[in-house]
Amino acid sequence: xxxxxxxxxYLFRKEGQNVTLSCEQNxxxxxxxxxxxxxxxxxxxxxxxxxxxxxxxxDIAEGYSVSREKKESFPLTVTSAQKNPTAFxxxxxSKETVVANYGYTFxxxxxxxxx
Amino acid sequence: GIQVEQSPxxxxxxxxANSTLRCNxxxxxxxxxxxxxxxxxxxxxxxxxxxGTKQNGRLSATTVATxxxxxxYISSSQTTDSGVYFCAGRGNNRxxxxxxxxxxxxx
Numbered sequence: 001x002x003x004x005x006x007x008x009x010y011l012f013r014k015e016g017q018n019v020t021l022s023c024e025q026n027x028x029x030x031x032x033x034x035x036x037x038x039x040x041x042x043x044x045x046x047x048x049x050x051x052x053x054x055x056x057x058x059d060i061a062e063g064y065s066v067s068r069e070k071k072e073s074f075p076l077t078v079t080s081a082q083k084n085p086t087a088f089x090x091x092x093x094s095k096e097t098v099v100a101n102y103g104y105t106f107x108x109x110x111x112x113x114x115x
Numbered sequence: 116g117i118q119v120e121q122s123p124x125x126x127x128x129x130x131x132a133n134s135t136l137r138c139n140x141x142x143x144x145x146x147x148x149x150x151x152x153x154x155x156x157x158x159x160x161x162x163x164x165x166x167g168t169k170q171n172g173r174l175s176a177t178t179v180a181t182x183x184x185x186x187x188y189i190s191s192s193q194t195t196d197s198g199v200y201f202c203a204g205r206g207n208n209r210x211x212x213x214x215x216x217x218x219x220x221x222x
Contacts, residue, residue: 033210037156042119042201042212050208058209059116088156092210103148103163104203104210109156 002027006091006107012115013078013085021076021110023091030096032074033104036060037088046089049074050096078112086114117142117206121213128192128220136200136216140183144204144211147178149187152199152215161187161200192220 004025013019023032031050035043045058049068063082068074074093078085091107118141128134138147149161162169162176164185169176173193178185189196199215 035212040214042214043203044212045209048209056208090156090158092158103146103160105160106150106158111156 004091004093004105004107006089006110008110009108011110011112013112015114016080018077018079019112021078021089021091021112023074023076023107024072025074025093025105025107026072027093027095027105028071029093029105030071031094032068033092033094034058034064034066034074034076035090035092037090037109043090046076085112087112116209117144117204117211119202119204119211119213121200121202121216123216124214125217126219128189128196128218130192130194130220130222132192132220133188133190134192134218136187136189136202136218138185138187138202138204138213140204142206143180143183144206146205146210147180147185148203148210149176149185150201150203152201154198158201189218192218194220194222196220 007022033048034046047066049055065077089110092104094104120139150158164178166180173190175188203210203212
């Protein structure tokens, strides 16, 4: 079955460390997204990519970096510059055409905790 | 960017009751979706509903795009319906989310 796989499910980071969250999809979707969710809040967009080797900042990109070297993969690095990285991170993908988007599919998330 | 307002923010239902969740958008959006976030955090697609009405079992949704709102109906609620419901609409190449409706169904 096609889907989006995020790993790991739980991640603990020491202050000052960079960590990378994995997101892989086999849906043949063009676009991929990273969202951050804080307790009791909605989702906020970190970065998104509509094609390979291209990505754009979302609303809260500071302290994060991404790459899109393959269509299937969109890893997110949480750098030491991110002051409050403890959160739930969700990756999503969507199929795009010139005229339409056909809905988003989400992974199961990674819960990052700074210790 | 697009602002998404969901109401009510919190809802407690007796099992078997019906309810309506509402989502308002500050501007025109495309590709409106409703999601249910389960206790483990995963977002489950409920409806992809840019306009019109769709039904899936005890759930149905209606979007009136010209008036920038969408409604999610839960009928004969069950305890498994508990969780957070999000609506999201697409504008400027990104999906904007509301803060969610926290629904608790009590037996």
